[in-house]
Amino acid sequence: MVKRILIVEDEANIVESLAFLLRRDGFDVSTIPDGARALAEAERITPDLMILDVMLPNLSGFDVLRDLRTHGALGTTPVMMLTAKGQTRDRDQAEQLGADLFMTKPFSNAEIIAQARRLTGLTP
Amino acid sequence: MPRSFAGLRIRERRRTLGLSQTALAHQAGISPSYLNLIEHNRRPVAGKVLLALARALDVPAAALGEQATLGLVATLREAAADLPVHEPETHLVEEFVGRYPGWARMLSTLDRSNREQRTTIEALGDRLTHDPVLQSDMHEMLTTITAIRSTASILATVDDIEVPQRQRFTRAIHDESQRLSEVAGALTDYFDRTASTDRPPATPEEEIARILESAGYAFPELTDGADIEDVLDRLCPNAGATRTGLQAWLTRWLDDALAIPDSDLLQILAEPLDLTAAARAHGVTVAQLMRRLAFRQGDMPLGLIEINGAGQILLRRPLPDWPISRQMAACPLLPIFDALLQPGMTQPVTVEMPGGQSTLTICTNTITPSDQMGQRGRVGATMLLVPNAAQRLFALNNVPFVHAGPGCRVCARTDCSARIAEPVIAR
Numbered sequence: 001m002v003k004r005i006l007i008v009e010d011e012a013n014i015v016e017s018l019a020f021l022l023r024r025d026g027f028d029v030s031t032i033p034d035g036a037r038a039l040a041e042a043e044r045i046t047p048d049l050m051i052l053d054v055m056l057p058n059l060s061g062f063d064v065l066r067d068l069r070t071h072g073a074l075g076t077t078p079v080m081m082l083t084a085k086g087q088t089r090d091r092d093q094a095e096q097l098g099a100d101l102f103m104t105k106p107f108s109n110a111e112i113i114a115q116a117r118r119l120t121g122l123t124p
Numbered sequence: 125m126p127r128s129f130a131g132l133r134i135r136e137r138r139r140t141l142g143l144s145q146t147a148l149a150h151q152a153g154i155s156p157s158y159l160n161l162i163e164h165n166r167r168p169v170a171g172k173v174l175l176a177l178a179r180a181l182d183v184p185a186a187a188l189g190e191q192a193t194l195g196l197v198a199t200l201r202e203a204a205a206d207l208p209v210h211e212p213e214t215h216l217v218e219e220f221v222g223r224y225p226g227w228a229r230m231l232s233t234l235d236r237s238n239r240e241q242r243t244t245i246e247a248l249g250d251r252l253t254h255d256p257v258l259q260s261d262m263h264e265m266l267t268t269i270t271a272i273r274s275t276a277s278i279l280a281t282v283d284d285i286e287v288p289q290r291q292r293f294t295r296a297i298h299d300e301s302q303r304l305s306e307v308a309g310a311l312t313d314y315f316d317r318t319a320s321t322d323r324p325p326a327t328p329e330e331e332i333a334r335i336l337e338s339a340g341y342a343f344p345e346l347t348d349g350a351d352i353e354d355v356l357d358r359l360c361p362n363a364g365a366t367r368t369g370l371q372a373w374l375t376r377w378l379d380d381a382l383a384i385p386d387s388d389l390l391q392i393l394a395e396p397l398d399l400t401a402a403a404r405a406h407g408v409t410v411a412q413l414m415r416r417l418a419f420r421q422g423d424m425p426l427g428l429i430e431i432n433g434a435g436q437i438l439l440r441r442p443l444p445d446w447p448i449s450r451q452m453a454a455c456p457l458l459p460i461f462d463a464l465l466q467p468g469m470t471q472p473v474t475v476e477m478p479g480g481q482s483t484l485t486i487c488t489n490t491i492t493p494s495d496q497m498g499q500r501g502r503v504g505a506t507m508l509l510v511p512n513a514a515q516r517l518f519a520l521n522n523v524p525f526v527h528a529g530p531g532c533r534v535c536a537r538t539d540c541s542a543r544i545a546e547p548v549i550a551r
Binding site: 011013014016017018020021024055084105106107108109 | 262263264266267269270271273274275277278281282289292293296299300
């Protein structure tokens with residue numbers, strides 16, 4: 001069964017390359033550029049993984065994650081957080097809110113693919 | 125209770141002036157035995173007696189009194205506590221201040237300066253960590269680099285990308301590179317701006333440079349007949365090294381402006397410019413014409429650097445992209461230093477900096493003859509900096525180019541045989 005990934009990221013060129021890579025690897029990819037609409041989109045497609053940027057328009061990635069973790073049906077969705085800020089404070093906050101992985105920009109394509117496979121259960 | 129040291133200072137000052145106790149006591153209107161007691165700190169000194177002694181010793185009363193030195197003692201105690209490793213003799217601090225007030229003041233000034241610099245460094249460190257402008261710019265740079273890296277990596281490793289998708293990726297790299305350049309430029313401007321405005325000028329030369337920059341390096345009122353002194357009163361009302369240096373600058377500016385009036389300059393600039401031919405035609409030196417071109421009103425500023433035979437920068441009009449400061453050791457690969465060895469030659473050279481930006485320079489050797497028999501003249505060089513937009517003003521073909529940098533300490537070039545110091549930020 002094809003795994004679904006929701007990318008919540010407002011940088012169009014990053015979305016374009018991530019979506020290309022993940023689709024090429026067999027994932028079904030949806031994208032949304034706005035934090036405030038992320039949860040509704042997640043409810044609609046019920047992703048197997050959410051790739052979530054921290055700095056988003058309207059609602060931050062941390063706020064989206066907080067809402068997601070208290071959402072009954074979606075509460076256990078794996079989340080990979082992306083941020084350009086590699087600061088310990090951000091990493092700690094992401095962990096406390098229940099992020100499964102914290103990736104710092106700039107990341108390598110191979111690492112993103114490997115982690116997406118792992119978090120969706122395709123590889124151990 | 126601290127010992128009194130006014131007596132010590134009176135005695136030191138009296139000895140410096142070569143006065144006997146009797147002579148000083150007489151001048152101050154007190155008995156020699158009373159003065160002896162004061163000098164040995166067995167009697168306090170204040171009021172009229174202190175004023176009389178100060179007058180006789182030709183120093184302000186405050187310099188002899190207790191109040192001025194109490195502050196010094198406190199400062200030196202604080203400095204000693206900061207650097208206990210040197211084991212300063214703190215029990216002798218009052219005597220030190222009393223006997224050697226000049227040294228004590230110097231130490232106090234150095235300590236204050238040291239503290240101020242520490243505060244500045246801490247503030248700068250704080251800024252790097254918390255400044256919202258820097259944080260935002262760094263975030264944008266990392267985001268842009270991520271997009272470029274990810275897209276370029278796909279283009280480099282995936283062969284079967286359909287043409288429309290490949291075109292979108294290529295366009296994305298182009299757009300993100302453009303964005304990266306803009307952020308990097310904004311960041312550089314931000315550092316330049318904060319560096320130049322946050323700090324008061326440290327030297328008269330720096331103060332002159334700031335005055336000239338804010339005045340636009342041109343003073344047409346002088347050619348209209350205004351008096352240099354009146355212009356100086358407006359720019360720098362206080363006497364001192366800044367005013368003296370500025371006066372010399374304005375005098376030379378006026379000489380240049382009278383030698384090449386605005387009407388001649390317009391005529392010179394009407395056609396592609398050959399500096400040597402134009403200088404000869406107007407009976408001026410090439411360096412004079414270069415200064416006239418750099419220090420004039422206009423919407424296309426040229427930069428200029430003038431050095432003496434030792435390579436010290438005497439004069440400069442910086443360009444926004446030309447990273448040479450007066451304090452910084454300049455790169456020996458700059459063509460202006462070659463010009464020192466080429467009397468009579470004017471040479472255009474394009475200089476490429478480590479970041480890839482290139483600037484046209486035109487250098488000329490200058491010799492200022494001595495006005496006295498038997499004395500050597502002074503050799504120097506002048507370099508005109510021509511931004512890309514202004515290159516069309518000049519008639520130049522096949523201009524050679526050199527690699528140079530902003531000076532070893534801040535230069536990113538790794539394969540440079542002229543390097544004499546490691547960069548501050550190691551790569």
